[in-house]
Amino acid sequence: MQYNFSNFKNELKKVNDYLVKEYSQVHTGRASPMILDGVSVEVYGAFQPIKNVASISIEDPKTLRINPWDKESIKAIEKGIAAANLGLSTSIDDAGMRVIFPQLTAETRQNLVKILKEKLEESRIVVRKEREKIWEEVKARELDGALTEDEKFRAKDELQKIIDEANAMLEASFEKKEKEVLG
Numbered sequence: 001m002q003y004n005f006s007n008f009k010n011e012l013k014k015v016n017d018y019l020v021k022e023y024s025q026v027h028t029g030r031a032s033p034m035i036l037d038g039v040s041v042e043v044y045g046a047f048q049p050i051k052n053v054a055s056i057s058i059e060d061p062k063t064l065r066i067n068p069w070d071k072e073s074i075k076a077i078e079k080g081i082a083a084a085n086l087g088l089s090t091s092i093d094d095a096g097m098r099v100i101f102p103q104l105t106a107e108t109r110q111n112l113v114k115i116l117k118e119k120l121e122e123s124r125i126v127v128r129k130e131r132e133k134i135w136e137e138v139k140a141r142e143l144d145g146a147l148t149e150d151e152k153f154r155a156k157d158e159l160q161k162i163i164d165e166a167n168a169m170l171e172a173s174f175e176k177k178e179k180e181v182l183g
Contacts, residue, residue, distance in 0.1 A: 041080035
């Protein structure tokens, strides 16, 4: 009986999706509404994501436009963006707010690459933990008699192929974002 890796593959896909989502929140000097996804704003006595209290659009390559649905919440939005410490500057005008993405310096770019590498390593650690869990499961199934020794080693080879593919996907995501950051 062959070992079924479909759940394992789904878990690895989730790890890659998580890494891509994390990378989307790292600003590269270009305006991207996704950077504000993790920012919460206190309005009406509760914390809510900015996208729940305002519309966000790209005004130009370096500027986002935020139009709150309730003009009274503009100060709370400004405070939330400042508290998120994203390195963005804000400017309030009569139509809403502009979020300005500063030009990245060489030093800032290198620091961002370090952050990207840390997030990549965190994802690799999760992959290794998942691999260990599956390998322990395969060995346990062999002890129970559900797998033969040959099937165990075939499963080990298949597991390694899947891990190599997952690591290549993570590395590709990192390289794409690194290229974006370094310009």
